Amino acid sequence: METKVMGVVGSGQMGSGIAQLAAVAGIEVWLVDTxxxxxxxxTKSIANSIQRFVSRAQLxxxxxxxxxxxxxxxxxxxxxxxxxxxxxxxxxxxxxxxxLFLELxxxxxxxxxxxxxxxxxxxxxxxxxxxRPHQVIGMxxxxxxxxxxxxxxxxxxxxxxxxxxxxxxxxxxxxxSVVCSQDFPGFIVNRILMPMINEAFFALYTGVAAKEDIDxxxxxxxxxxxxxxxxxxxxxxxxxxxxxxVLHSGLGDPKYSPCPLLxxxxxxxxxxxxxxxxxxxxxxxxxxxxSLARL
Numbered sequence: 001m002e003t004k005v006m007g008v009v010g011s012g013q014m015g016s017g018i019a020q021l022a023a024v025a026g027i028e029v030w031l032v033d034t035x036x037x038x039x040x041x042x043t044k045s046i047a048n049s050i051q052r053f054v055s056r057a058q059l060x061x062x063x064x065x066x067x068x069x070x071x072x073x074x075x076x077x078x079x080x081x082x083x084x085x086x087x088x089x090x091x092x093x094x095x096x097x098x099x100l101f102l103e104l105x106x107x108x109x110x111x112x113x114x115x116x117x118x119x120x121x122x123x124x125x126x127x128x129x130x131x132r133p134h135q136v137i138g139m140x141x142x143x144x145x146x147x148x149x150x151x152x153x154x155x156x157x158x159x160x161x162x163x164x165x166x167x168x169x170x171x172x173x174x175x176x177s178v179v180c181s182q183d184f185p186g187f188i189v190n191r192i193l194m195p196m197i198n199e200a201f202f203a204l205y206t207g208v209a210a211k212e213d214i215d216x217x218x219x220x221x222x223x224x225x226x227x228x229x230x231x232x233x234x235x236x237x238x239x240x241x242x243x244x245x246v247l248h249s250g251l252g253d254p255k256y257s258p259c260p261l262l263x264x265x266x267x268x269x270x271x272x273x274x275x276x277x278x279x280x281x282x283x284x285x286x287x288x289x290x291s292l293a294r295l
Contacts, residue, residue: 017145
């Protein structure tokens with residue numbers, strides 16, 4: 001059955017981007033957040049993003065208007081009772097996500113699929129908080145979702161073939177390429193990416209080179225668009241640290257131990273672009289952290 005109504009919980013960069021994809025693809029979408037001001041910022045961000053697509057002739061004016069009309073914002077999870085698929089894009093905390101999945105399991109219709117945008121947390125463990133583990137799956141988008149071409153689909157221990165097929169079709173409807181991972185810590189991309197970022201922090205921590213030289217070396221030497229330290233700031237140092245902890249705990253190998261400098265920066269509130277300072281300084285006041293959205 002084709003997805004007609006979709007819910008997205010969390011209106012940060014990831015949640016708002018996922019909601020935009022759904023709306024542009026012709027799906028009625030409910031964007032949910034506990035913070036009304038976060039929803040206002042998300043609506044403005046989505047409108048601006050759609051307008052950029054229109055100005056580049058990648059989307060017609062009419063299609064952009066129709067997409068905005070399909071977007072609805074709410075602070076009430078109960079509005080998701082008719083959703084065919086619900087994607088959570090909240091903070092990268094297993095306890096918080098499990099609590100949300102327990103609530104979504106109560107609210108959502110029996111046939112609904114519950115998907116997580118987690119970048120590292122076990123889908124099997126999230127599914128265990130529900131009465132429908134065969135309908136729980138990982139749907140990991142990359143930032144920013146309207147631009148990045150990849151969706152990493154993660155199957156939990158009990159995820160059904162039907163759930164996988166429907167979610168793969170949904171991702172392809174969004175114009176995305178799909179890779180499929182089994183439910184191992186870090187999945188595919190972050191299993192490889194985060195140790196590289198962590199090693200870049202070790203290179204900075206031990207004085208191998210200045211941050212600019214580390215990033216320039218990786219950009220020009222490996223043809224990467226962003227250096228690993230720049231990328232860490234873009235992702236959020238707290239998110240990077242959280243994923244490294246998941247890798248270290250889940251795989252039990254000391255090579256995944258977070259760099260002390262990364263830990264120190266997070267302890268100091270130097271979380272990257274979203275807070276105005278991380279490895280680099282961005283010359284703006286830190287944004288307040290108020291909502292459940294993954295900031």
